[in-house]
Amino acid sequence: MAKRIDVSGLTAYYGSHKAIDDISMTVEPRSVTAFIGPSGCGKSTFLRTLNRMHEVTPGGRVEGKVLLDDEDLYGHGIDPVSVRREVGMVFQRPNPFPTMSIFDNVAAGLRLNGSYKKSELADVVEKSLKGANLWNEVKDRLNKPGSGLSGGQQQRLCIARAIAVEPNVLLMDEPCSALDPISTLAIEDLIGELKERFTIVIVTHNMQQAARVSDRTAFFNLSAVGQPGKLIEIDETERIFSNPSVQATEDYISGRFG
Amino acid sequence: MSNAVIADKPRSTLRGARLPKWAPYAIAAGSLAVGIGISLAAGLHSNIQWGLIAAVLFVVGTYVIAARVEGPRQAKDRIATSLVWVAFLLAVIPLVSLVWSTISRGVKVLDIYFLTHSMGLIADSEPGGGIYHAIIGSLEQVGLATVIAAPIGVLTAIYLVEYGRGNLARAVTFFVDVMTGIPSIVAGLFILSIMLMFEMQPFGFAGSMALAILMMPVVVRSTEEMLKLVPxxxxxxxxxxxxxxxxxxxKVVLPxxxxxxxxxxxLAVARIAGETAPVLLLVWGNSLINSNPFEGAQQSLPLYIYQQYANSAGSGAAYDRAWAASLTLIAFVMILNLVARGIARWKAPKTGR
Incomplete structure (x- = not known):
């Protein structure tokens, strides 16, 4: 299931503004890769280029290559819709569909893609909710609206919704920044379980979180406001947090930034 | 006013003098009384005049009294509140009076017979008859107009919000704005010119097309705003x-x-349901029942009201029928509004646990 991502020479623009410049890295399958760095350094933009969500923003365009197990996501004839089925995404703020019940929210990906068997739907929903550690909390109210859940539950509902379509890669854009510590812990535990099945990339502002959940960490930085963001280094999380090879990384991690 | 009571309390920087809760009502009653008094003394007979005098007295009186007791800042607050109240009353009075006179005059002849019979064998000056033919005509013309305008309007709005970029979208927005300002008679003339080109006789669907032209921009605008609200x-x-x-x-944005x-x-349907001018030009009106909107002149409620007034040479029976038809039209629009609210509540995103 899980696939490797190879990025080479990736540059992303918003209109004429260059947001990230010439990024190359490899994301290992069945592992958690964390992106850290100051605000505006292009972590989220880079994350969104990995499932072609960047081009949804008006003016967004990309140069370079993103290989998903040797297939270029930006190659000729690649359908962005198919890419997003393989590379799922969880957003910063929980965003369940307000008109749908908990069940329908989880089933949304399959239903809206039109590729499912009715008999399997209930099983997939149960499996996904169990996978997101939410099943026990919601199994008695699957027909209630998803927006009635707490923030942490909503975010796990969104994770269940994302893994219901069985993607190969799961991208998470600051999934815990709107949550309290208890819910954050629940999500972090969940990430630990999910990495057995998926390749996970997570953007976070919380360095302890990066240290706790990730196997590898990438540090992004920008030379000045308005300048494009750059990848400074990517390494084993342990090394980044104990003995990084670049001075800027150590400054940022130890709080001497800026 | 109650200066004596307040003076006994120790001075506090947080607690200033306050007018009692009943003060605004007392000032209102006082200014009403003075307003009526002035009118009687001056020999003014119009209700509007003493009402306006009372309104002005109320605003000025509130300011003066509050400024003396509570201080200038609270006085400004109170004058804003009293202006809002006066404006609200000024807006409500004509509305209530309109509804009241329509109901009180309309119920005289409004019954099942009136709703189920046409004007087929009755001259406009005689009593009897009904609006069945007008209801049929209105429902068909407005219904067909909605069938044309609603899908086009919604799809245009979807284009503008979800796909529209650059010059084409700007042009569409501009022309929708222009269309909003088209007077209904001009929409009617536009369709009439086409009809004359093909030498056609008046028929209901021609009216529907003119009404659709009037309805489309309203649907586009409101749908656009709603789609923009979707996060x-x-x-x-x-x-x-x-x-x-x-x-x-x-599956996500529209629901x-x-x-x-x-x-x-x-709301757009309610707007076109009361249009008279294009119907007068294109559908002509008919005292007989014609349920085929694609052939022959038809009647419609607003046109019926106009014709009862214009063609009856001051007959009381015709006036009664006109009022009853007005009441039916208002009720029709009201029911549509209630249905819309019901649907809006039923379909609104759910937040319950």
């Missing part, structure tokens, strides 16, 4: 699941805003 996060969530854009719009869109369409 972008929902679109992104759906796209990130690998759902194509058209299905995202159909989320369905309540508001329905309300907008119903």
């Amino acid at each position: 972008n996060e929902l679109r992104e969530a759906s796209l990130a699941l690998g759902v194509p854009k058209w299905r995202t719009i159909l 989320t805003s369905l309540g508001g869109i329905t309300t907008g369409i119903m």
Whole structure:
């Protein structure tokens, strides 16, 4: 299931503004890769280029290559819709569909893609909710609206919704920044379980979180406001947090930034 | 006023002198009394005059009294409140009076017989007859106009919000704005010119087309606003699941805003249901029942009201019928509004646990 991502020479623009410049890295399958760095350094933009969500923003365009197990996501004839089925995404703020019940929210990906068997739907929903550690909390109210859940539950509902379509890669854009510590812990535990099945990339502002959940960490930085963001280094999380090879990384991690 | 009571209390920087709760009502009653008194003394007979005098006295009196007791800042606060109240009353009085006179005059001849018979064998000056033919005509013309205008309007709004970029979208927005300002008679003349080109006789559907022209921009505008209210996060969530854009719009964006869109369409229907000018030009009116909107002159409620007034040479029976038809028209629009609200509430995004 899980696939490797190879990025080479990736540059992303918003209109004429260059947001990230010439990024190359490899994301290992069945592992958690964390992106850290100051605000505006292009972590989220880079994350969104990995499932072609960047081009949804008006003016967004990309140069370079993103290989998903040797297939270029930006190659000729690649359908962005198919890419997003393989590379799922969880957003910063929980965003369940307000008109749908908990069940329908989880089933949304399959239903809206039109590729499912009715008999399997209930099983997939149960499996996904169990996978997101939410099943026990919601199994008695699957027909209630998803927006009635707490923030942490909503975010796990969104994770269940994302893994219901069985993607190969799961991208998470600051999934815990709107949550309290208890819910954050629940999500972090969940990430630990999910990495057995998926390749996970997570953007976070919380360095302890990066240290706790990730196997590898990438540090992004920008030379000045308005300048494009750059990848400074990517390494084993342990090394980044104990003995990084670049001075800027150590400054940022130890709080001497800026 | 109650200066003596307040003076006994110790001075506090946080607690200033306050007018008692009943003070605004007392000032209102006082200014009403003075207003009536002045009018009687001056020999003014119009109710409007003493009402306006009382309104002015109320605003000025509130300011003066509050400024003396509470201080200038509270006085400004109170004058804003009293202005809002006066404006509210000024707006409500004509509305209440309109509804009241329509109901009181309309119920005289409004019964089942009136709703189920036409004017077939009755001259406009005689009593009897009804509006069945006008109701049929109105329902068909407005219904057909809605069938044409609502889908086009909603689709245009979807284009503008979800796809429209650059010059084409700007041009569409501009022309929708221009269309909003088209007088109904001009829309009628436009269709009439086409009819004359093909030497056609008046028929109901011609009216529907003119009404559709009037309805479309209203639907576009309201739908556009509703679609803009749908958070972008929902679109992104759906796209990130690998759902194509058209299905995202159909299954996520539209259901989320369905309540508001329905309300907008119903309000647009209410707007065209009362149009007389294009119907007069294109449908002509008919005292007989004609339920075929594609052939022959038809009647419609607003046109019926106009003709009862214009063609009856001051007959009381015709006036009664006109009022009853007005009441029916208001009730029709009111029912549509209630239906729209019901749908909006039923379809609104759910938040319950």
